[in-house]
Amino acid sequence: xxxxxxxxxxxxxxxxxxxxxxxxxxxxxxxxxxxxxxxxxxxxxxxxxxxxxxxxxxxxxxxxxxxxxxxxxxxxxxxxxxxxxxxxxxxxxxxxxxxxxxxxxxxxxxxxxxxxxxxxxxxxxxxxxxxxxxxxxxxxxxxxxxxxxxxxxxxxxxxxxxxxxxxxxxxxxxxxxxxxxxxxxxxxxxxxxxxxxxxxxxxxxxxxxxxxxxxxxxxxxxxxxxxxxxxxxxxxxxxxxxxxxxxxxx
Amino acid sequence: xxxxxxxxxxxxxxxxxxxxxxxxxxxxxxxxxxxxxxxxxxxxxxxxxxxxxxxxxxxxxxxxxxxxxxxxxxxxxxxxxxxxxxxxxxxxxxxxxxxxxxxxxxxxxxxxxxxxxxxxxxxxxxxxxxxxxxxxxxxxxxxxxxxxxxxxxxxxxxxxxxxxxxxxxxxxxxxxxxxxxxxxxxxxxxxxxxxxxxxxxxxxxxxxxxxxxxxxxxxxxxxxxxxxxxxxxxxxxxxxxxxxxxxxxxxxxxxxxxxxxxxxxxxxxxxxxxxxxxxxxxxxxxxxxxxxxxxxxxxxxxxxxxxxx
Numbered sequence: 001x002x003x004x005x006x007x008x009x010x011x012x013x014x015x016x017x018x019x020x021x022x023x024x025x026x027x028x029x030x031x032x033x034x035x036x037x038x039x040x041x042x043x044x045x046x047x048x049x050x051x052x053x054x055x056x057x058x059x060x061x062x063x064x065x066x067x068x069x070x071x072x073x074x075x076x077x078x079x080x081x082x083x084x085x086x087x088x089x090x091x092x093x094x095x096x097x098x099x100x101x102x103x104x105x106x107x108x109x110x111x112x113x114x115x116x117x118x119x120x121x122x123x124x125x126x127x128x129x130x131x132x133x134x135x136x137x138x139x140x141x142x143x144x145x146x147x148x149x150x151x152x153x154x155x156x157x158x159x160x161x162x163x164x165x166x167x168x169x170x171x172x173x174x175x176x177x178x179x180x181x182x183x184x185x186x187x188x189x190x191x192x193x194x195x196x197x198x199x200x201x202x203x204x205x206x207x208x209x210x211x212x213x214x215x216x217x218x219x220x221x222x223x224x225x226x227x228x229x230x231x232x233x234x235x236x237x238x239x240x241x242x243x244x245x246x247x248x249x250x
Numbered sequence: 251x252x253x254x255x256x257x258x259x260x261x262x263x264x265x266x267x268x269x270x271x272x273x274x275x276x277x278x279x280x281x282x283x284x285x286x287x288x289x290x291x292x293x294x295x296x297x298x299x300x301x302x303x304x305x306x307x308x309x310x311x312x313x314x315x316x317x318x319x320x321x322x323x324x325x326x327x328x329x330x331x332x333x334x335x336x337x338x339x340x341x342x343x344x345x346x347x348x349x350x351x352x353x354x355x356x357x358x359x360x361x362x363x364x365x366x367x368x369x370x371x372x373x374x375x376x377x378x379x380x381x382x383x384x385x386x387x388x389x390x391x392x393x394x395x396x397x398x399x400x401x402x403x404x405x406x407x408x409x410x411x412x413x414x415x416x417x418x419x420x421x422x423x424x425x426x427x428x429x430x431x432x433x434x435x436x437x438x439x440x441x442x443x444x445x446x447x448x449x450x451x452x453x454x455x456x457x458x459x460x461x462x463x464x465x466x467x468x469x470x471x472x473x474x475x476x477x478x479x480x481x482x483x484x485x486x487x488x489x490x491x492x493x494x495x496x497x498x499x500x501x502x503x504x505x506x507x508x509x510x511x512x513x514x515x516x517x518x519x520x521x522x523x524x525x526x527x528x529x530x531x532x533x534x535x536x537x538x539x540x541x542x543x544x545x546x547x548x549x550x551x552x553x554x555x556x557x558x559x
Binding site: 011013017018026038093094095098117118120121122123124125126127128129130131132133134136137138139141142154157158159160161162163164165166167168172177178179213214215216217218219221222228229231232234235236239241242246248249 | 320342353376489
């Protein structure tokens with residue numbers, strides 16, 4: 001059984017991103033980049049399925065400019081077997097990424113595709129579901145547990161108010177939530193080994209796909225500033241302020 | 251121009267998130283219809299028909315839709331979408347699950363999690379955990395939109411009397427099935443709809459100590475939430491999580507107890523009207539967004555607070 005994992009290069013989650021002063025875009029110069037945390041969980045899940053003997057090969061794919069090969073190498077160091085880089089300039093939209101991933105799915109014929117539920121830059125939460133629609137595969141989004149049983153996939157999903165269990169027919173798509181697993185750290189020997197693992201580069205043209213723009217970012221701005229309020233001395237003063245100043249409790 | 255709102259419901263009743271989505275849809279300036287997709291969902295359709303200003307309610311009632319399986323529901327919505335310019339749903343886990351599939355079937359982008367409607371094709375939405383607000387313009391003829399419910403005040407639930415039209419189209423992709431559900435039953439209000447939320451973080455030390463929040467929540471009619479740290483530590487279930495990748499809340503009063511205030515948590519609650527922080531670390535970032543900060547040991551402060559309200 002083959003697993004395909006999609007990973008995205010994003011700003012490191014510890015970085016507080018700011019809008020540029022002229023509002024043209026976010027400030028991304030000299031900012032630390034990393035593999036999207038949800039994508040890291042996706043890689044970990046595929047590697048664990050391989051270690052458990054369920055999956056035989058883990059292929060990792062990333063869509064982006066040359067620099068995203070760094071994140072593919074990270075995934076290879078975490079245990080993926082080989083990489084595919086779909087080279088695209090700029091920032092393609094989720095629908096376009098899904099179309100490119102569909103091209104990779106057609107080429108690789110995986111039984112399972114694992115993606116992060118959202119990337120922490122655009123916060124769109126779309127790509128996995130769109131890939132599902134384009135390929136006709138079922139989806140287990142926001143997964144906190146995944147079990148393969150023959151040609152079926154049982155997935156526990158995090159939904160508003162609790163958990164839902166679905167059974168999907170393979171091939172299927174899984175998008176990861178935070179509780180699915182805790183990713184490992186890559187060891188130095190594995191980082192060295194990852195440099196020698198195969199990495200193919202594809203272009204959208206190779207798959208007969210032309211990248212389109214549907215949404216234009218007109219401007220960016222900082223959110224309304226919330227100024228720090230006051231420190232109260234004790235509980236009595238807090239209750240007094242809430243009752244008589246903010247009037248939010250009676 | 252016409253807009254279709256996808257109702258959020260549990261077949262028996264309409265969820266308040268639908269009312270927020272209708273409010274956003276009305277700002278698009280077109281007629282608004284509501285689609286209720288479910289199984290045995292006539293009651294939810296009747297509730298949708300009572301929303302003032304709704305043109306008509308379309309009701310697709312079939313066992314294939316009973317559990318909102320995205321594979322089935324998206325096929326129906328994409329079909330019904332042929333007659334509409336805008337398809338709008340609340341950005342709940344259900345909306346997030348289904349709508350991108352709809353958008354891809356229609357070969358259009360989805361505009362996720364909008365917080366304002368600037369014009370019929372221009373919206374604002376938070377990116378980078380809400381550290382940046384982007385203004386985006388869609389060039390698609392048909393727009394698929396999900397709405398951050400806390401950014402739009404809900405329309406009234408009663409007062410209208412729209413006609414309910416039954417849809418007979420059945421789409422069963424046959425590739426997914428519902429096995430089961432564990433939904434927490436609570437007498438407290440839903441986290442995203444509560445007017446008061448009290449949340450605990452790592453400072454609570456263990457799950458038992460969340461009982462200290464329960465008494466206060468009972469007195470204030472509050473929902474209980476948590477930071478990711480508290481959820482990861484296993485103090486409380488996952489669906490308590492408030493933050494960038496959890497629930498987005500904007501109550502009248504948000505009380506953060508033992509929460510340091512990581513940007514991912516602030517992304518989920520900083521639009522609350524009044525924020526109270528109780529933390530023993532006076533340098534905790536949560537105090538930078540709190541209207542009222544109390545530097546205190548929560549184990550002393552919480553019982554005192556409960557007694558005083």
